[in-house]
Amino acid sequence: MHIYDDSTIRQTVWRIQINWSRELTFSQRQLNFIRDGVPHARGAYCIYAKDHCFEYESPNWKTRRWSSIVYIGSGWLDSRLSAHLNYMKNSYLQDFLAQNRLAYRFDRIIDSEVENWPRNVEAFLLGLFEEKFGRIPPCNRRRESIPSLTVNKFLVQQSPNFDFLARG
8 A cells, every 4th residue: 555645736635545355254264364364464354255246225325335344454454353253353344244245455555654544444344334224334342533634635546356345
């Protein structure tokens, strides 16, 4: 994941380029692979259902919206993903894991001493998801607050192999 400063004289614009990994299976059987095969690096990740989409509706929309995303997170990729499977502290994610075939994708991000980029990106991705679907993914317990950055625009570009905002 790269963060670019596309600012002009009049406004501050940051652009995130997310190059999602290939689809990887998120299951108890993959715990050792996640510990050994996922990089020990900071980044953001999405966990989603392979075969199912979840319904979002609002009286303000003409049609229902659908998404397969169940969780958006950030942190040390190998330890966060393996902790979700090993300790099962998130009961919502545990229920989704029992009822659905789940997968995940991730992208590393270079951390900065000035900004906590993985957490900022997670907060921004959750905000975009909530803006499009009316609420955060079902397994996220809370919405991370977007820090007060002096930015006019925060743009997200994604690799063509995955779009966390794609409808069903």
